[in-house]
Amino acid sequence: MRPFIELQQQLVPDLLYVMKKRYAILNRILSSDVVGRRALATSLSMTERVLRAETDFLKAQGLLESNASGMRITEAGRQLVEALDPMVKDLFGLSELESRIQAYYGLEQVIIVPGDSDTSPQAKRELGRAGAHTLQRFLKPDDVVAVTGGSTLAAMAGQMSPAPQLRGVQFVPARGGLGESLDYQANTIASALAKQVGAGYRLLHVPDHLSEEAYNSLMQEPNVREVVGVIRRARIVVHGIGDAIVMARRRKVDQQTIDEIRSEGALAEALGYYFDRSGSVIHRMSTVGLRIDDLSSADKVIAVAGGSSKGEAIAAVLLFGQADVLVTDEGAARELEFIMNREEIGERPE
Structure with missing residues (x-):
């Protein structure tokens, strides 16, 4: 039987792209501890407009939090990144x-x-x-x-x-x-x-x-x-x-x-x-x-x-x-x- 992720990719071809992008954002913030949007956009080669939409989604999911000093990953976000690490390694x-x-x-x-x-x-x-x-x-x-x-x-x-x-x-x-x-x-x-x-x-x-x-x-x-x-x-x-x-x-x-x-x-x-x-x-x-x-x-x-x-x-x-x-x-x-x-x-x- 074909792996589920292959079937999923055929049905929703942009799913892995979106998952990799959001994982990259969370992982970069996790490694940086606290980071501003502009610096994060530059490091990810992403426009601030696109990044804003993604980080707003991640905050709504309870994975990020932000204040005057920048964005920081939540404990739920940290756990998600660590859970995704093996899957991301498979993808790479x-x-x-x-x-x-x-x-x-x-x-x-x-x-x-x-x-x-x-x-x-x-x-x-x-x-x-x-x-x-x-x-x-x-x-x-x-x-x-x-x-x-x-x-x-x-x-x-x-x-x-x-x-x-x-x-x-x-x-x-x-x-x-x-x-x-x-x-x-x-x-x-x-x-x-x-x-x-x-x-x-x-x-x-x-x-x-x-x-x-x-x-x-x-x-x-x-x-x-x-x-x-x-x-x-x-x-x-x-x-x-x-x-x-x-x-x-x-x-x-x-x-x-x-x-x-x-x-x-x-x-x-x-x-x-x-x-x-x-x-x-x-x-x-x-x-x-x-x-x-x-x-x-x-x-x-x-x-x-x-x-x-x-x-x-x-x-x-x-x-x-x-x-x-x-x-x-x-x-x-x-x-x-x-x-x-x-x-x-x-x-x-x-």
Whole structure:
């Protein structure tokens, strides 16, 4: 029997178009928290007249509310968007791609959001929302959650919801990060996540990149050693994935080291480790905090990364084999699809 939605589309051909449009409006407002009509119309490439008609309908349905500061989604609207997410993924053909990536890399779950974070700030916000929703599904009382820095996890921090029932939860930075932009430091993100959830947090005030001598000295400090002990006991780890050379330059790695890791085929960076195409670690930084060996004792390792430019980097980290869940966007997922197709015809790394 033909799927009901196909029969419905044949009888009411504009139904899916209207549904996608209204879903896009609700989803954009959900990601933005509060937004004005003009800004919303611009971001959706929609005229204000058309948008006004749609938002008036959505307000009449109890899905939106507005005041002088702009429009905000109601709790009923939030629940509707979350209920529609799987159907929208089917319409965009993302559910099948999620299953394929999951099977290929041996993951527990893959979540793909529409769009490409490289070109769309909205896709970055949606990626953050999906990362936040995924993390909150796994949280339990007394959990320790270690998080890395970066713009994607910063976007995730603002999307968390209060969870007063989760007593004893602590957020910690996965590693030191002084020297990077304050908004994107792991300390900042750990504290922001904790405040959103209503949890506790510990901070690690040490530089991201250290000499071996400085590393050994810092690890003798009782306070540093105590916080690192908490970090390495994390039940959940949430980390980003970066392009190897971009991240090396951002962390002010010396040019000789950059040239060396490039010549060794470095594609990806995560947690201060650099990976080649086959998923092998080819270089590590001396950083205080979570070690890659600690991932094997974590119950859930969630990688959150998007953008078509990161496809190769994400593939390299997934081949390392420690991630349980991948939260990504369509741009990166399509690149992963291309990589899987390439490797399946005989070019898969040994």
